[in-house]
Amino acid sequence: MMRILALGLTLAAPLVAPVANAEPTPAQTLLEQMTEASRQLEYQGRFLYQLGGEVSTMELSHAVIDGKQYRRLTHLDGRLVEVLQLGDEVVCLHPNGTLTRINDNDTGLLAFRERLSSSIPEQYNVLVDGDGRVAGRATTRMRVAPLDNHRYGYRLWVDRDSSLLLKSEMVDASGLAVERIEFVSLDLEPDLQRSDFQLPRVIAERSLETVPAPASGRLRMEAGWLPSGFEAADRDWRRVADMRHPVTAQSYTDGLATFTLFVERVQSDQVEEGVSRVGPTVAISRVQTLGERIYLMTLVGEIPQPTAERIMEAVVIRATDTRQ
Amino acid sequence: MNRDYQALSAFLDGETNELETRRVLRDLDQADIATLGRWQLASDTLRGHASREVPPAFNARLSAALAAEAKPARRSGVMGGFARAAVAASVAAATVIGWQYWSVPAGTGATPTLAANDGVAPAGAVPAGAAAIGATPMAAEQRLTRPFGETSLVAQSARQGERATGTVNTAQPRVNAMMLRHSEFTARHSSQGMMPYARLVSMDARNGAR
Numbered sequence: 001m002m003r004i005l006a007l008g009l010t011l012a013a014p015l016v017a018p019v020a021n022a023e024p025t026p027a028q029t030l031l032e033q034m035t036e037a038s039r040q041l042e043y044q045g046r047f048l049y050q051l052g053g054e055v056s057t058m059e060l061s062h063a064v065i066d067g068k069q070y071r072r073l074t075h076l077d078g079r080l081v082e083v084l085q086l087g088d089e090v091v092c093l094h095p096n097g098t099l100t101r102i103n104d105n106d107t108g109l110l111a112f113r114e115r116l117s118s119s120i121p122e123q124y125n126v127l128v129d130g131d132g133r134v135a136g137r138a139t140t141r142m143r144v145a146p147l148d149n150h151r152y153g154y155r156l157w158v159d160r161d162s163s164l165l166l167k168s169e170m171v172d173a174s175g176l177a178v179e180r181i182e183f184v185s186l187d188l189e190p191d192l193q194r195s196d197f198q199l200p201r202v203i204a205e206r207s208l209e210t211v212p213a214p215a216s217g218r219l220r221m222e223a224g225w226l227p228s229g230f231e232a233a234d235r236d237w238r239r240v241a242d243m244r245h246p247v248t249a250q251s252y253t254d255g256l257a258t259f260t261l262f263v264e265r266v267q268s269d270q271v272e273e274g275v276s277r278v279g280p281t282v283a284i285s286r287v288q289t290l291g292e293r294i295y296l297m298t299l300v301g302e303i304p305q306p307t308a309e310r311i312m313e314a315v316v317i318r319a320t321d322t323r324q
Numbered sequence: 325m326n327r328d329y330q331a332l333s334a335f336l337d338g339e340t341n342e343l344e345t346r347r348v349l350r351d352l353d354q355a356d357i358a359t360l361g362r363w364q365l366a367s368d369t370l371r372g373h374a375s376r377e378v379p380p381a382f383n384a385r386l387s388a389a390l391a392a393e394a395k396p397a398r399r400s401g402v403m404g405g406f407a408r409a410a411v412a413a414s415v416a417a418a419t420v421i422g423w424q425y426w427s428v429p430a431g432t433g434a435t436p437t438l439a440a441n442d443g444v445a446p447a448g449a450v451p452a453g454a455a456a457i458g459a460t461p462m463a464a465e466q467r468l469t470r471p472f473g474e475t476s477l478v479a480q481s482a483r484q485g486e487r488a489t490g491t492v493n494t495a496q497p498r499v500n501a502m503m504l505r506h507s508e509f510t511a512r513h514s515s516q517g518m519m520p521y522a523r524l525v526s527m528d529a530r531n532g533a534r
Contacts, residue, residue: 049522053343056526073521081529083521090508090521094528100504168519181522233509249502251509260506281523283502300506 027126027142030158037163040064044190045135046076050180051279063192070197084197093200123147123229123254132157134166135183144256149173150227150307151257152280162188170280172304178280221250221263221297224314227307229254252301259301259308263317266296275305282308290319332356503527 044061057076062069068087075081079095092100125145132139134157144154155177157167166186169177223232230252251260266287273296275284280302288295299312328351334340335348503524510520 049526051523051526053341054526054530056529058522058525073525075525075529077529079529081525083525092504092521092524092528179519179523181519249505249509251506253510258506258510260502260509262502262505278527279523281527298502300502302510 025126027128030128030140030142030163031126033163034156034158034165038062038165039069041162041164041188042190042192043162043164043186043188044192045183045186047181047183050177050182061190061192061196063190063196065194065197070192070194072197080200082200084199086197091199099199123151124153124256129155132167134159135186137161137166137186139166148227149304151254151303152178154256159186162186170302172280220318221248221261222316222318223250223252223261223311224316225311226252227254227303227311230257257301257303259299259303259311261311261315262298262300264296266294268294275309277305284308284312286312288317290317293319329359332360335360 042063044059046057046059049056049058056078059072059074059076061072064070069085070087071083071085073083080093081095082091082093084091084093089101094100123146125143125147127143127145129141129143132141138160139157140160142156142158144156146153153171155167155169155171156165158164159166164186167182168180170179171177231254233251233253248264249260249262251258253259273285273287275282277283281300282303282305283298283300285296285298288297295317297312297315297317299308299315301308303311328348331340331344331348335345340348507520507524
């Protein structure tokens with residue numbers, strides 16, 4: 001049995017409204033309200049972001065201008081880092097003053113979201129878990145519990161008045177929070193203007209450019225094993241201009257957890273190989289050879305490490321054009 | 325000079341948090357490595373694990389990795405510090421406890437438990453005719469899957485060890501671009517809204533501070 005799941009898990013969730021094929025539970029209704037609030041409301045707030053043992057302070061601004069969503073996420077302590085969403089474009093300002101643009105013009109995106117919202121397998125239990133208080137505001141507490149150990153769970157605190165998500169924790173199987181976001185202040189009438197989302201001055205700019213893959217598909221990777229509920233989503237060839245060979249990427253999601261597989265051809269085996277983890281994010285790199293060619297496969301995702309390793313063990317690389 | 329034996333012991337047991345792990349790795353010297361090696365050997369013996377000596381080049385690689393860790397990155401990247409710490413930790417961890425797994429013969433039933441509660445999704449069949457390889461070289465029993473706090477852990481294969489692994493190349497732009505692309509994807513598809521970008525901003529900022 002499939003069911004509805006629309007988890008606007010933080011701050012500004014982009015999901016479409018779920019398809020109602022059954023009487024929604026209180027938890028589902030709350031999640032729908034939260035998703036809608038994060039997309040429609042204008043707000044500005046400061047929050048704590050905790051990853052592992054480190055805490056950052058950030059500011060989030062959100063507005064809908066001319067029907068498009070504008071968001072600005074600013075790192076407040078230490079180096080200035082920002083991410084701006086300007087309609088369909090995402091811009092990341094790095095601490096060294098450079099800027100990367102990502103154009104989100106994926107025409108298949110909407111269809112994919114609709115499919116997700118209507119047919120997510122039963123991999124999570126969602127339930128209302130009591131009351132709480134965050135940033136001086138009354139909240140309703142919720143739990144999103146995975147039904148297997150291939151994904152993390154969540155604890156959510158939703159503002160009773162605005163339905164915005166004020167606090168979110170990603171928790172591992174033992175219940176420990178591996179990542180936490182918690183608002184400390186929230187302004188629901190910030191009167192934001194377009195000028196509040198202007199790009200900062202930068203010293204260099206680059207973009208992740210799409211490289212059209214030839215019809216023959218020079219390089220393909222297939223997951224020999226996936227945890228239940230995970231589906232393949234984006235797949236593309238892209239590269240940072242003038243920097244490297246294209247890297248092919250294949251992303252997977254169960255609607256909440258995600259990971260991305262990257263494969264690139266490397267010139268020698270002088271490459272890093274191993275596993276690393278920060279908070280919920282795991283990265284695994286492995287070298288594979290195909291004939292005389294050497295490929296570096298990397299998995300980046302927010303899934304438990306044993307699951308990531310198991311996925312990597314079953315990844316298959318196929319090259320249909322040996323001239324590459 | 326480390327000489328904080330309590331921290332070393334916790335590090336060896338995988339009980340240090342991210343900050344403590346970094347501190348231990350930062351302060352690790354040859355004497356500490358030798359100490360950790362002795363402790364691990366004793367632990368292996370008590371637990372009945374087969375052991376063999378650390379590959380001699382590992383300490384040199386560890387030193388090189390830690391030295392590289394101390395230098396400023398070419399570019400402050402999204403996962404720059406993440407990757408650098410991982411590299412250092414990888415080499416360190418392999419130096420400390422990696423060999424015990426390398427020495428486990430295949431087929432001894434020493435496969436680490438990967439996941440108890442599966443829920444396996446059927447994977448698509450692989451069409452015949454194309455040149456294909458499976459990701460087979462890293463047999464589970466040959467891998468090191470022991471976490472070190474929240475920071476890092478190591479996966480070193482026997483194959484990797486045979487071909488002299490320490491040849492790590494922290495090509496930061498590659499990792500940066502991957503993290504950016506993954507964050508973008510996660511923001512669009514995972515229902516997590518801006519959390520992936522908060523994650524990215526946090527990593528980027530902490531790397532920039534190093």
